[in-house]
Amino acid sequence: MQSKMEETEENVMEEDESIFSDKPLSSPFNSPFRSTRLHIQRSNVCSRAYFVVVMVFFHVYILNVIALLLYVHYNNGPGDLVSGDGATPASVSESGSPLPHPAPAPRELHVEDYSQSYSLPRIEGIRVGHVQQVSLVPDRTHEMRTLSLKPLLFEIPGFLSEEECRVVVQLAQLKGLMESQTPAPSQGQEESNQPLLSLSTEEVFSLLDLNQDGLLQKQEIVSHSRSRDGTWLSPDNLRQILTGLEDRPSGMLTLEDFRRVYDVSQRPGQQRSGKLWSQFKQRSKHTWLYQGLGSHHVLQTLRNRVTSLTRLPSALVDLSEPLQVIRYEHGDFSNAHHDSSPSHTETTCAHTRLAGNTSALTEVFCRYLTVSFYLSSAEEGGETTFPVADNRTYEEQALVQDGVDLTETQETCGRGNLRIKPTAGTALLWYNHLSDGRGWMGELDEYSLHGDCPVRRGVKWVANSWVNVDPDHQMQARYQRLVAQRHRAKSAAEEHYQPLSHSDLHQDL
The missing domain is CATH 2.60.120.620 (q2cbj1_9rhob like domain)
Known part of the structure; x- marks a missing residue:
């Protein structure tokens, strides 16, 4: 009885060893399908894990390369004129x-x-x-x-x-x-912002009134300024006349309106700002x-x-x-x-x-x-x-x-x-x-x-x-x-x- 039991235990141990062995068992009672299935399953698990790890690292590498290229591209552009906070180094x-x-x-x-x-x-x-x-x-x-x-x-x-x-x-x-x-005027001399020619208000109005319709329009003043003929009317005088014209609802100056505006522009000391902007004296x-x-x-x-x-x-x-x-x-x-x-x-x-x-x-x-x-x-x-x-x-x-x-x-x-x-x-x-x-x-x-x-x-x-x-x-x-x-x-x-x-x-x- 004891010998049969020992024989049975040995058979069981041999069967167990055959399960984990790569060699096929000769016993007709052991199914080769079970051993083969377990072997294939273990091999698939290893190959899939390796493939996933490799692909993850490959994609991460590609993404890093793309990010680096984008960073270099957008940070090496022109920085001199496009910088809003100063193109030169803060000193x-x-x-x-x-x-x-x-x-x-x-x-x-x-x-x-x-x-x-x-x-x-x-x-x-x-x-x-x-x-x-x-x-x-x-x-x-x-x-x-x-x-x-x-x-x-x-x-x-x-x-x-x-x-x-x-x-x-x-x-x-x-x-x-x-x-x-720009010599300073002595006593008895005219201020430098006075006309160099002695022209009456009516004559100045007539010279500015290009179409001779008796009305002075903005285009006529601007046309005179573009002629560069400032020998008889300074830019400050023109600016003062234009300001007076824009104050009129009609946008035009009659001779009477022009006389009031022009007389003010010719008074010494009345338009100090004009003197400060362009008529300062120096030597x-x-x-x-x-x-x-x-x-x-x-x-x-x-x-x-x-x-x-x-x-x-x-x-x-x-x-x-x-x-x-x-x-x-x-x-x-x-x-x-x-x-x-x-x-x-x-x-x-x-x-x-x-x-x-x-x-x-x-x-x-x-x-x-x-x-x-x-x-x-x-x-x-x-x-x-x-x-x-x-x-x-x-x-x-x-x-x-x-x-x-x-x-x-x-x-x-x-x-x-x-x-x-x-x-x-x-x-x-x-x-x-x-x-x-x-x-x-x-x-x-x-x-x-x-x-x-x-x-x-x-x-x-x-x-x-x-x-x-x-x-x-x-x-x-x-x-x-x-x-x-x-x-x-x-x-x-x-x-x-x-x-x-x-x-x-x-x-x-």
Whole structure:
């Protein structure tokens, strides 16, 4: 009995071993289907898991490659003009620590890329006397001090080296300086905004009335302004007449209406704003120096430095006016004036006239900001004066105090609120316009009224760099596109490279 039981246990063990064995069993009672099915099932599980893992990793790899390509594509696009928060690296640190800035280098003209998110960054003044550290050249920092909040005015000592000042002066002398004299009238002489010919009101009306219908229409005034014949009627007179015409419900002026408007426009002292905008008096010599590709490396360096300081897109600076260099000798001066002009519907910016409205009454200079460099130190006099800087309010009537006109720097320079002594290498930066609250150029800052005191001893050299911006955002964009088209057309013709002629883009003062 025991031997049979042992035999039975051995058979069971052999049967169990045959189940997990790869060899087929010889026993007719063991089904080969069971062994084979289990073997195939185990092999399928392994191959499926391996296939799924491989495919998952393959898809993840492909997705990563696509994501990387998209990232590179969208982050290596043009960043100079399309950047809305400033295309140049921010070089000013409010906390006082300088931010690194690459060394300036000549750059190509890139103006074809333009975005609606384009904006104009502004430097914060914080408070009068606040000092910020700016990095404009490698391995060196400059201190920028806030001199005024109205207008927003900064002083940067050591902006130029002695060598750079000397080179700019020498280039200006080599170019040749021309007179920029607007003599002040002596007693008994007519004011400069008076007609040069003695014409009666009726004769002026008849000259403007082109169709001789006895009514003066806007088109007739605009037509006269386009004729460029301003010898007998100044742009300020035309603007005053046009304003009076627009105030009439009929949109036309009769002879009686014109007589009242014209007489007001001719009264000395009644239209002070016209004097401040365009008729200021000065005595000096000046010239213009091109700063683009092909110019002296010092001039290109200065333009790059202005771009870094202002944090404005380089295209705006590159397409602005050339550098103006002025020499003030003994007794030379300039009365208080604004560098830019208020915007009117009947005016167009001089720098965007390529894309401007041809029916505009007159062209004006649209200068968002001014960067002024002192190239020498006058021994005595020659201060830059801001007569109404940081006044509580601005009123043109307040410019005349006790019968003395504060805009006439020859007599009243010492009474200005802020006077800055010229020091070689020092730069001044001020904004001529306020912000419109949307990142673009707003109204003219009337507190930016400034002038140059007479030089008492020595010679004063100064250079002005203006950044031109049209208050019309779309007009500025269109202008830049037109300039880009010109640039591409010259390149396509394979002509010998010549810098963009600023005589085609700007009018000299």
